[in-house]
Amino acid sequence: MKRYLILEDGTIFNGLAFGSNREANGEVVFTTSMTGYQEVLTDPSYCDQIITFTYPLVGNYGINRSDYESIRPAASGIIVNEHAEFPNHHEGIQSLSSWLTAKDIPGLYGIDTRKLTRKIRQHGTLKGRLSNTIENAQEIIDEMNASPLSTDQVSKVSTKSPYHLPNSGNRVVVVDFGVKTGMLRELSRRLCDVIVVPYNTPAADIIRLQPDGVLLSNGPGDPKDVPAGITMIQELLNYNIPILGICLGHQLLALACGGDTEKLKFGHRGSNHPVRDLETGKIALTSQNHGYAVTENSLMNTSLELTHQAVNDGTVEGLKHKEKPAFSIQYHPEASPGPQDSNPIFDDFMNMIKTTKKEGLMQNA
Numbered sequence: 176m177k178r179y180l181i182l183e184d185g186t187i188f189n190g191l192a193f194g195s196n197r198e199a200n201g202e203v204v205f206t207t208s209m210t211g212y213q214e215v216l217t218d219p220s221y222c223d224q225i226i227t228f229t230y231p232l233v234g235n236y237g238i239n240r241s242d243y244e245s246i247r248p249a250a251s252g253i254i255v256n257e258h259a260e261f262p263n264h265h266e267g268i269q270s271l272s273s274w275l276t277a278k279d280i281p282g283l284y285g286i287d288t289r290k291l292t293r294k295i296r297q298h299g300t301l302k303g304r305l306s307n308t309i310e311n312a313q314e315i316i317d318e319m320n321a322s323p324l325s326t327d328q329v330s331k332v333s334t335k336s337p338y339h340l341p342n343s344g345n346r347v348v349v350v351d352f353g354v355k356t357g358m359l360r361e362l363s364r365r366l367c368d369v370i371v372v373p374y375n376t377p378a379a380d381i382i383r384l385q386p387d388g389v390l391l392s393n394g395p396g397d398p399k400d401v402p403a404g405i406t407m408i409q410e411l412l413n414y415n416i417p418i419l420g421i422c423l424g425h426q427l428l429a430l431a432c433g434g435d436t437e438k439l440k441f442g443h444r445g446s447n448h449p450v451r452d453l454e455t456g457k458i459a460l461t462s463q464n465h466g467y468a469v470t471e472n473s474l475m476n477t478s479l480e481l482t483h484q485a486v487n488d489g490t491v492e493g494l495k496h497k498e499k500p501a502f503s504i505q506y507h508p509e510a511s512p513g514p515q516d517s518n519p520i521f522d523d524f525m526n527m528i529k530t531t532k533k534e535g536l537m538q539n540a
């Protein structure tokens with residue numbers, strides 16, 4: 176069956192359909208990750224986005240039981256050059272195509288993904304529609320141009336009620352802005368007693384859980400669409416509770432401290448983004464997925480210090496609070512998918528909790 180990608184600027188890509196027959200709208204983005212398509216597709220941060228894979232063949236090892244980052248994939252659609260209809264891997268339980276059908280996610284294949292990626296790089300990300308017909312293309316284009324990108328994705332992907340992953344170690348409250356399972360796995364591996372709470376939980380309710388630390392998770396959309404998270408963080412900062420912000424959590428920490436964020440032209444999405452640790456000079460290869468970033472100049476009048484920077488374009492990639500036990504990174508230390516170089520960030524968080532506890536810095540709630 177034929178399928179088309181219609182872009183807001185009037186460009187139409189002709190390809191073929193796989194996965195769901197549904198039509199879908201979304202922000203068309205690209206990832207350069209060569210593997211890890213199951214983790215990418217199930218990462219809630221891709222909510223309302225149509226993901227183009229620049230790697231030419233996707234789906235070789237199928238879909239398995241262990242690579243889920245969330246149960247319900249939030250991505251709008253997927254675009255590949257070629258997908259493997261007959262995958263082969265001992266853990267694989269179905270093909271990418273049959274999984275997409277089951278999850279009701281439409282796919283487009285057989286287009287020149289290099290051409291599409293070049294367009295996104297030149298223009299910036301574009302609104303697009305995966306459509307099964309081009310009969311009404313002009314109508315679709317006009318409609319896309321008239322409507323803004325969707326907002327408020329966090330409320331769609333965040334848990335509706337708190338849940339507990341009991342363990343014997345530090346109690347960490349995870350604020351779920353669209354959390355990837357990988358982060359919960361890394362905390363559990365370090366024996367943390369994890370309580371996951373909805374994105375709009377008031378700070379007082381978090382304090383009542385007596386956390387040793389708070390993790391602000393990744394999540395979709397524009398950080399400025401989550402004012403409830405910003406106020407919550409401002410209140411949490413009064414308590415000297417160790418805070419680690421990751422990706423959206425990092426952007427929200429910056430906003431809470433008076434910094435600003437901006438939309439990047441086409442974002443950073445992939446598994447090989449080099450980041451420099453400004454203290455040690457060391458460079459780590461990191462997994463990334465962000466379309467927004469903290470504006471470096473905006474840090475001047477805040478109590479935040481720049482700690483990490485993207486090697487490719489100088490984007491802010493890490494921050495540290497000058498007075499409070501709080502730090503944050505724009506990239507993904509849990510990887511999934513990607514290199515494990517920055518996994519020790521979770522150990523840094525554990526050490527910050529240990530020091531804060533030892534020095535008795537934490538205020539009683």
Ligand SMILES: NC(=O)CC[C@H](N)C(=O)O
Pocket residue numbers: 220392393394395396397398421422423424464465466467468
């Ligand atoms: N992975 C994330 O948390 C992404 C953060 C934010 N939605 C962005 O695109 O920049």
